[in-house]
Amino acid sequence: xxxxxxQCKYACICVCVLxxxxxxxxxxxGQVRYRLVSHTDLFRISTDGxxxxxxxxxxxxxxxxxxVVQASDGAKDPRRTTVTLSIKVLDVDDNSPAFSQPAYHVTxxxxxxxxxxxxxxxxxxxxxxxxxxxxxxxxxxxxLFAVNPLTGELKVLHSLDFEKLLPNRTTWTFVVEAVDGGxxxxxxxxxxxxxxxxxxxxxxxxxxxGGVIWIPEPAWPLLGLGDGCSIECIRSHCVSRISQNHLCxxxx
Numbered sequence: 716x717x718x719x720x721x722q723c724k725y726a727c728i729c730v731c732v733l734x735x736x737x738x739x740x741x742x743x744x745g746q747v748r749y750r751l752v753s754h755t756d757l758f759r760i761s762t763d764g765x766x767x768x769x770x771x772x773x774x775x776x777x778x779x780x781x782x783v784v785q786a787s788d789g790a791k792d793p794r795r796t797t798v799t800l801s802i803k804v805l806d807v808d809d810n811s812p813a814f815s816q817p818a819y820h821v822t823x824x825x826x827x828x829x830x831x832x833x834x835x836x837x838x839x840x841x842x843x844x845x846x847x848x849x850x851x852x853x854x855x856x857x858x859l860f861a862v863n864p865l866t867g868e869l870k871v872l873h874s875l876d877f878e879k880l881l882p883n884r885t886t887w888t889f890v891v892e893a894v895d896g897g898x899x900x901x902x903x904x905x906x907x908x909x910x911x912x913x914x915x916x917x918x919x920x921x922x923x924x925g926g927v928i929w930i931p932e933p934a935w936p937l938l939g940l941g942d943g944c945s946i947e948c949i950r951s952h953c954v955s956r957i958s959q960n961h962l963c964x965x966x967x
Contacts, residue, residue, distance in 0.1 A: 732800065734764040736786035743789040752783035752797065760784065766800070774804040775841045812838040812847045812893035814906035821869075822911050825877035834869040836862070838893030838904050846896035852905070856889035860910070869908065877914040885912045 738745040749760045757780065760766050766782070782800045787793040814836065821834045840847050848864040851857050862869045869891075877885060887910045892903040 732766050732802075734766065734784060734798065734800070736764070736796065738788045740788060740790070746789035748787050748789065748793075750785045750787070752785050754780055754782055758782060758802075772804050774806050774843075775810065777804065779803050806843040808842045808845075808895065808901065810840055810842050810845075810895075811901045812840040812845070812895055812904035814838045814891075814893060814904050817906055819906060819908045820911075821908070822913050823871065823875065825880075825912050825914055826874050827871055829872065829874055830870050832868045832870050833910065834908065836867040836869060836891055836893075836906065836908070838867075838906075840893075840895055842895070848894050848896050850892055850894065851889060852892045853889035856887060856908075859887065860889075862891060875912050877912055880912060886910065 734749070736747045736749070738747050749762070749764050751758055751760050751766075757769055757772065758766055759769050766784070772780075780802045782802055783797055784800060785795055785797045787795040815838065819834055819836060823833055827833070836849060838847055838849070839845075849862050849867045850864060851860060851862055859872055859875070860869055861872055889908055890905055891908055892905050894903045895901055
């Protein structure tokens with residue numbers, strides 16, 4: 716089996732190899748004809764033995780073709796011989812990195828530690844020896860978040876307090892990109908990231924928003940509350956409003 720390498724950067728027809736067979740007979744009997752036995756939809760062969768591509772080949776779809784070529788003489792009862800050519804498709808950097816998903820969503824508890832990793836983004840480039848790096852495309856988001864260019868780990872740069880963020884914004888949506896670090900000028904892969912800051916529980920187990928207080932479970936028997944009750948306020952052992960259908964008692 717003979718081996719040849721093929722590379723074509725553009726959608727064109729390229730000559731892969733020239734083969735020649737000889738016949739010692741004279742006249743018509745010594746005339747050699749060529750024919751492809753395999754992959755006739757992808758390759759062509761001319762009368763002089765030049766083999767060329769019929770369509771552009773993509774290494775990401777298939778990296779090697781074993782092409783069987785037959786040579787026959789011009790006799791009425793022709794004699795034939797075959798040879799197998801191994802054609803290897805060389806890589807061209809013609810793909811952009813693609814993220815594992817087009818959009819990422821993450822919820823972030825308020826006051827999360829600075830430097831906390833909240834998300835791992837990843838992208839793949841099917842080209843050989845691809846060197847993918849990551850960065851945040853949206854400039855505004857770079858003030859609050861940072862991404863490791865090699866690993867894709869996204870972390871927070873500041874501790875975010877839910878109450879201090881209100882009423883402006885508690886959700887950020889920004890664009891990240893995966894860049895091919897090779898010599899290619901292919902555009903970067905893009906994805907969106909949405910980070911939502913959630914209100915956390917306060918000290919003592921009570922958290923509040925809009926005047927609603929959640930009572931920690933150990934305190935329920937003392938207040939005569941059923942499972943899962945929430946109340947709007949507690950004044951002098953008095954439950955003023957119960958939001959769920961549980962049996963509760965009002966104390967004087």
